Amino acid sequence: MEIVSYVFMIIGGVFYLLGGLGILRMPDTFDRIQAGTKATTLGAFALLIGIGIANPDWLLKVFLIIIFIAISNPIGSSALAKAAYKSGALPSNLVQDDLKELFGGEDDDVN
Amino acid sequence: MINIIVFSLVGLGVLFSVIRLLKGPTTADRVVALDTFNVIVIGVIALLAYQFENSLYLDIAIVYAILAFIETIVFARYVEGNHGDC
Numbered sequence: 001m002e003i004v005s006y007v008f009m010i011i012g013g014v015f016y017l018l019g020g021l022g023i024l025r026m027p028d029t030f031d032r033i034q035a036g037t038k039a040t041t042l043g044a045f046a047l048l049i050g051i052g053i054a055n056p057d058w059l060l061k062v063f064l065i066i067i068f069i070a071i072s073n074p075i076g077s078s079a080l081a082k083a084a085y086k087s088g089a090l091p092s093n094l095v096q097d098d099l100k101e102l103f104g105g106e107d108d109d110v111n
Numbered sequence: 112m113i114n115i116i117v118f119s120l121v122g123l124g125v126l127f128s129v130i131r132l133l134k135g136p137t138t139a140d141r142v143v144a145l146d147t148f149n150v151i152v153i154g155v156i157a158l159l160a161y162q163f164e165n166s167l168y169l170d171i172a173i174v175y176a177i178l179a180f181i182e183t184i185v186f187a188r189y190v191e192g193n194h195g196d197c
Contacts, residue, residue, distance in 0.1 A: 002143045005160075006113050008157075010113075010116065010117060010120070011115065011116040011154050012117070012154065013116070013120030013121050013124075014120060015118070016120060016121045016154060017121070017122035017123050017124045017127075017159045018124075018174055019124055019128075019147055019150075019151070020123060020124030020126065020127030020128045020147065020151065021124075021126065021127055022125055023128045023131045023143070023144050023147050024127040024128070024130055024131050029137065029139050029143065031189045032131070032140060032143045032144070033143050036128070036143055036144070036146065036147035036172050037146065037147070037150075039123075040150040040151060041150065042149070043124075043150075043154065044153060044154050047117075047121075047157065047158070048154070048157055049159050049161065050115075051161045054161060055161070055164075057166070058160070058166050058169060061166065061169040061170070061173070062157070062169065064173060065157070065169065065172055065173055065176060066152065068173065068176050068177070068180075069150070069153070069176060072179075072180035073150065074175065075180075075184075076146060076183035076184060076187070077146070078174055079184055079187040079188075080139070080142060080143055080146060080187050080190075081182070081185065082187070083142075083187040083188070083190040083191040084139035084143075084190065085136070085140065085188075086191045086192060087138070087139055087190050087191065087192060089137060089139050104180075110140055
């Protein structure tokens with residue numbers, strides 16, 4: 001049972017490392033949002049499940065944290081993506097911009 | 112031994128996101144790096160609970176997760192610019 005928890009913890013650590021590396025190396029803001037939030041969400045799940053398997057008394061609190069991260073992290077990343085688009089950041093190799101019709105103009109109050 | 116491996120992997124992730132937080136060209140990049148940093152810090156607090164065998168750290172991790180979510184939303188509203196009163 002300890003081996004399983006060690007494997008989960010190492011998977012979580014590797015995905016945390018990949019998330020940080022994606023944050024550092026990706027070329028523009030939207031790629032950084034994608035790399036940072038997705039990789040660190042999987043890393044958090046694996047690491048917390050590994051800790052919960054190592055100490056089975058903590059499984060309730062660990063699943064509470066996992067459920068909260070699973071709810072809050074996509075909401076935060078979508079809010080960040082919308083805010084980054086509205087603040088003027090564009091992807092580096094953009095082909096077609098459909099959001100310009102939706103958010104275009106100065107008097108936009110689309111929420 | 113497992114603690115040293117996992118802590119060094121997570122520490123490298125923290126280091127990379129802090130570098131992006133310090134040198135990000137725009138404010139949106141810094142906020143994205145801060146969001147990633149918060150999720151990594153939740154894992155670090157849970158690892159401290161495993162290291163010290165004290166389940167009180169998991170409560171701290173729950174509270175930190177809630178505060179990090181509020182912080183992300185508030186910074187997103189700030190980056191988005193002012194629409195009058197929000």
